[in-house]
Amino acid sequence: MTDDTGSHDTASTDSTERTEQTEQTALEFDSETIDSTGRLIVLDVVGLQPQHIDPERTPTLHSLFPNERVTDLRPPFPALTVPTQTTLATGTGPSEHGDVSSGEFDRERRAAEFWERDRADRNRIWETASEAGLTTGALFFQHLIGTSADVAVTPSPIEDEDNNLIEMNCWTNPNGFYDDLQEAYAHFPLHNYWGPGANEEGSQWILSAAREAVERFDPDLLWVYVPHLDYVGQSDGPSSDAFDAELETVDEMLGDFLDFLSETDRWDETAVNLLSEYGFHDVEQPVFPNRALHEAGLLETDAEGDADIPNSAAFAMVDHQIAHVYLDTDADAGADAGTDDGANGNAGVDGDALESARELLADLDGVATVIDDAEKAEWGIDHPNAGDFVLVAEPDAWFQYYWWTDHDNAPPYATDMDIHDKPGFDPCELFFGEEGMVSLDPSTVSGSHGRVDESAYGCYALGGPAARDVDLSGIDAVDATAVTPTIEAVLEYGTLDQTAE
Incomplete structure (x- = not known):
């Protein structure tokens, strides 16, 4: 959400964007319904x-x-x-069960994995x-x-x-x-x-x-x-x-x-x-937080064009209209990325640079809200699995995981049906591509969820x-x-x- 100056709120108070965090107990039905129900589908x-x-x-x-x-x-x-x-x-x-996304980010290995089924x-x-x-x-x-x-x-x-x-x-x-x-x-x-x-x-x-x-x-x-x-x-x-x-x-x-x-x-x-x-x-607007991080020198890439997350200062695990951003103050990311060839510099990243990453992502067109630690409880995601901060898209926007701008620099799996290797959810997999099985055109996506x-x-x-x-x-809404x-x-x-x- 933006104010008149175009800047983004850090934690919007718009009630349509956040959930009511009071858990509901069972709905009450007549005794005849309960007594007569022996099977529920x-x-x-x-x-x-x-x-x-x-x-x-x-x-x-x-x-x-x-x-x-x-x-x-x-x-x-x-x-x-x-x-x-x-x-x-x-x-x-999610603040109790810990599933804050359809992906899981392993902080020790600094790896994002989607759709593990155990x-x-x-x-x-x-x-x-x-x-x-x-x-x-x-x-x-x-x-x-x-x-x-x-x-x-x-x-x-x-x-x-x-x-x-x-x-x-x-x-x-x-x-x-x-x-x-x-x-x-x-x-x-x-x-x-x-x-x-x-x-x-x-x-x-x-x-x-x-x-x-x-x-x-x-x-x-x-x-x-x-x-x-x-x-x-x-x-x-x-x-x-x-x-x-x-x-x-x-x-x-x-x-x-x-x-x-x-x-x-x-x-x-x-x-x-x-x-x-x-x-x-x-939706009609894809947003690319990892592209912004890469261009700022905070996200490293390797020789094959893949994200080198363990050696990066910041990475956004995107899932439809939500992006969990994970930071690493010990990473040796450069400040002069600016290219798609993965050749970043070696200047260390300090706390000020990480704060600038947060401000950088907050200012992206299509980002409605940035949820910091202080607001996570209000949003029901105060769990260690959540990102260091969380981005919420505008209603007509969604997050794509891409960090490249030139398709020639995309990792090999980008045009494949590869739901486990991709470090973010990819709805472009619903469309055939010109350069492989999967499209690299995020403008084809017309629907999303997460807000x-x-x-x-x-x-x-x-x-x-x-x-x-x-x-x-008489019930306005049943809570999940x-x-x-x-x-x-x-x-x-x-x-x-x-x-x-």
């Missing part, structure tokens, strides 16, 4: 918003979730995939519910490898040392479940799940796997991630005709799955929780035969932290407070 349809559920574009969803059963879902800050997913499935925010120490609702004696499942959520859920599926392709695909594979619980899925539905279509070929085939395969999970394991709780709208939300933006068309596609896919559920023996005791992690902003604005809230709805008298019309305790309350297990505030 969560359909996590990323990018869906309440205004998308109407008789014209999404008639199937509207029939199960009429207006009184639908409200906004307020994501945590930042409204990114991993932070929001972990919040939804734990009932805690469970690590994450303990989500399908794990806690399983420990409480329920049969649980989770499909295509992040960080599933190693989960204790009774049924789980997540991509785990076999790759060589250069991240080239050798053979498609999925990690599953139980062992061998992917072999059965592959025999019935062919290999999971990874190139339709993300990349220039992303389309409905990935989501359709996931929903087929969900049907198999219900038939074989009959889970009491099944969480299904449906990514379809994520592609068009980024490539074309939420206001596009293409987005409207894909709303109809996802409604048809979900309609087929709901028709299947309605024929199962436990349909009468089933509640369906429809939710979305976030909505999208229409927490009311216009880009997600969706929360509860329907199905077991949820007979649910009325959400309320989803897990509400599921616990509806399924009548757990230790969290089940009294609505």
